[in-house]
Amino acid sequence: MNWVEAGPGRLIAVTIAVLAAAVSIGAIAALTGHDDTAHPGDIAVTIRDFAFHPPALEMPAGEVGLIAHNADAALHDFTIDDIVSLDVPGTRIRRVSFTLPPGAYTYWCTLHPTMTGRLDAT
Ligand SMILES: [Cu+2]
Known part of the structure; x- marks a missing residue:
């Protein structure tokens, strides 16, 4: 009945391997700064079929939290020139915060x- 005795040891080895993998993934996420958790007051943008939804945003100027959900398979980014650029891999959600002076932006x-939107910060 060796398999009975080997059972728990094997389970522990597998558990340790799974935990090690989980720790590695967590460390990678921390190093790359990925954050896919929405914060209260975040502006939400969805990217679908190579277009931003909604195509226009209004928000108060100042510190902005933006969470982008890319529903496409392709990599996209959300960029406001000289202010922010956020890569959003296919089917993923990414969050970024930045400071936005009052004004009109693309x-x-x-x-x-060809993927553009208009943003008014007041
Ligand atoms: Cu794109």
Whole structure:
């Protein structure tokens, strides 16, 4: 009945391997700064079919939290020139915060320049 005795040892080894993998993934996420958790007051943007939804945003100027959900398979980014650029891999959610002075802006995807939107910060 060796398999009975080997059972728990094997389970512990597998558990340790799984925990080590989980710790590694957590460390990578921390190093790369990925944050896909929405914070209260975040502006939400969805990217779908190579377009931003909504195509226009209004928000108070100042510190802005933006959470972008890329529903496409392709990599996109959310860029406001000289202010922010956020890569959003396919099917992923990414969050970024930045300071936005009052004004009218265009946001766009630098990988697909026909993807644009208008943002008014007051
Ligand atoms: Cu794009």
